[in-house]
Amino acid sequence: MPGTVSPSTQWRLFGAAWSLVAVLVVLAGGEVARRDARAAAVGQAATAGALHAAVLRSELERHRSLPMVLAQDPDLAVLLSRPDAAGAARLNRKFESLARDVRAAAIYALDADGRTLAASNWRLPTSFVGSNYQFRPYYYEAMRDGQATFFALGTVSGRPGLYLSRRVDDAAGRPLGVIVAKVEFDALEADWRASGEPTYVTDADGVVIITTVPAWRFHTDRALSVDLQRRLAATQTAGSTIPTPLPFDTDGADLIRVAADIPDGLYAVASTSIPDTGWRLTLLSPSGAGVSRAIAVARWLGALTVALLAALTGILLRRRQRATARAVEAEQSRVELERQIDLRTAELRSTNDQLSHEIDERRRLETVREHLQDELIQANKLATLGQIAAGVAHEINQPVAAIRTHADSAAVQLRREDSAGALRSLASIDRLTERVGVITDELRAFSRKTRSETVAVGVDAAIDGALLLVAGRLREKGIALERRRAPAGLAVRAERNRLEQVVLNLLQNAIEALDGVADPVVSLGVEVKGRRVAIHVRDNGPGVSPAVRQRLFTPFTTDKPDGLGLGLVISRDIVAAFGGELALEPGPGGAGFVIRLARAS
Structure with a gap:
């Protein structure tokens, strides 16, 4: 019929439509994934950069106060005002120890003419002692302004570092010299390098001073400023013996920019300023591979989603043919499930x-x-x-x-x-x-x-009751009683008669153990430790034999010929029911037992 689309044409249109949808989804998904992955990489870089910046700030703060504190040292003022060998030797040792403790590369003192009088590296062949650093900015800026900060290569060591200096004045405010501390960042750079993320720090002029990539050091990340060109020209004109800290001419003809070494799109860049220094830390977090993976995954997921939707559409087209069969199967499954539930219910009830x-x-x-x-x-x-x-x-x-x-x-x-x-x-x-x-x-x-409910029981009252029942045996056997009474009103959580029974059992055991002992003595004492009360019962008899000691509270264990070995077991169970414990107490001689109970008040 005119206007009727054949089934084959319908399926071709269906396939073309889903192909177009697949292409659009793959492209859109890749773009979204690229933006999301890039944003995530930037966020990660910012976090890592903030952490690196915090570590650098901590390192700077730890060393920044060093020259200020040393400027107050009376030994330093004495040496600068009246130089002598003994004073220099004393400061050499002091600077050496201090540099080792604070992990400074060098600490040294310059007199008013810029000559080094004492240094922490006085023992080394590269010692600064005797060298004149009047031409160094950290010297003349400190003499002029009171303090200075300067990052450069060392003239002797050739190693880059941050020089922190402070002027030392006498009591009248006249300058005596300068105290200098050099800080090197090798350990910090090594820690950053281990993270696998290229990191560098630039000064106010954009010069790289700290970096995990040594080839970038003393390059710039932007064109030379006019002021920096003027200062470099002045340094070279003055005929300074220090090497020019920048690997290019003053006119910028050989400028090598750090940014040129960073392929676009391979890194997420995070930049953080370091307060009070004019420095800026830049971290490059590798992101190219991650972005590529995210795009590939998104495209695969998009294609898979489209394929799944297409397959689901095809399945839906056939659902009508199978609806009746599935309904029959569902009914049969429901009947079988109910039967299984009935069987399981009967089993659970049994x-x-x-x-x-x-x-x-x-x-x-x-x-x-x-x-x-x-x-x-x-x-x-x-x-x-x-x-x-x-x-x-x-x-x-x-x-x-x-x-x-x-x-x-x-x-x-x-x-x-x-x-x-x-x-x-x-x-x-x-x-x-x-x-x-x-x-x-x-x-x-x-x-x-008696019932075993615990109540407040007076300690002395329970002990008095037990002693009343054994007083006759104590006198009959000539046993001396040494008793330390409890503090007035002291009570424990127990049951009166059962506590008496435990004390009486321990006294009975002590009396029997003292048969044949010269000058027999039984001691009773009460001790309070915080919320716990201890009742001690001890005799000066032969004590508990080693063979019995490990199994003392085991039923039918006894070292008495006619004993059953149940008295201590029963006593322990009674005390345990009160929430306490009965234990053998070590001592110098005889046998000692301790009853520990909770204090009632």
Whole structure:
């Protein structure tokens, strides 16, 4: 039909349109990539240039104050006013040491006539001592203006450097001479060179004075100024013995510009001024290869994008034919996915039920463990009470016997109508009865089961309770007690009866360890360090054997013939439940233990 485009023509038009789009995208993408890469390179160069400039400023500031400080040196003023060999030798050594410390190339002093009296390189064949530098700008400008800065080649060393000079005046303000410090930048140039980015510094006249490319030194990056030509002509006319610091004639006929050595487009240039110097630092960051890579990548990405879009368009043209098949496949996939989800849900539910059962079983076992631990602690209490029963009975029998005696005395005194004596006997009975009550109350409190919640417990009160139960055994065995009481009101985070149990266990161990020891002693002390309180228990017995020491807090480890090896393990667990620790304490003799707890207030 007229006006109808055949399918083959449609595909040819489709291909031509996408080819044109591809060409436009590739060209536009390359241009955008070139601009972006160039901007990124310039930004990178600016950052690197700022960093190099900061390093140079730091180096200049570090040396700029050197001549000013040295100008105040009284030894220098004395030498300049009255030159002598001893003063010169003293300043030679001082300058030598100072130049080494501050990494200056040279430090030297010139008299009012420009003659060098002392220098840091006095030992070297290239020593400045005796040389006259009256013709050097850093000398006559400093004599005229008070200070000067000059960058040039050294007349002796032939090495470029920055000369910093300052005039030295006497008390009346009359000039005595000039102190000069030369700074070389070899190390700085080497550091810059390692970065791989050509860098150079120009002075106010555009002359390159510091550079990572030695061939650029003393070239210029612009045409000679009239003033610089005049100064160069004056220098040559004066017949100066120094080499001309610029490799060209004064009329600029042999001018070699640094910019001519830099191919256009291969570097991103960043320029930064150095304050207070008139210098400018220029850094050349290689950018040509990076820009080329960015353009190539952008063009490839553009071409790939166009190809992908063309392929996507072709795929979309065929989607209609495959829509029904994909819908069927999607439905089948959905059914299969739901079946898999149901199976996985059932598995997860079973796993969750099993995990819940295991958690309940673990909680039950934890409850049983806590119950058994409480029972073990209670058994240890009762065993301890059994060990001290004889001593406690003796503590009670004495007051009971005394009560009986006072009761008999009161009866006799009443028959004699001695009411005052009877009252005294009854008062004694009351005091003894109170003591028996205290002992029995302590026994009942110690023997009952307690909860492990930590509260504020008075340190001395807990120790007093433990001592009350072992006082009889201490007296029976003739053991001396040395006790250092805690500061008044000191309390720790613990539980009263369980803390007493730990102290009592340690005292019991100490009493048993002192069997057969001459002059047995048990010492008790309390020490406060910040928020921690330490209770020390020590005896002067044979101590803990080396074979047992490493396993002391392991269950069933003991060096006592009839011991079970559980007392210290239980005591350690009790203290750990309070958030503290029980440890063997090294000492000169015997055995010592320390209980460390958190302070309550």
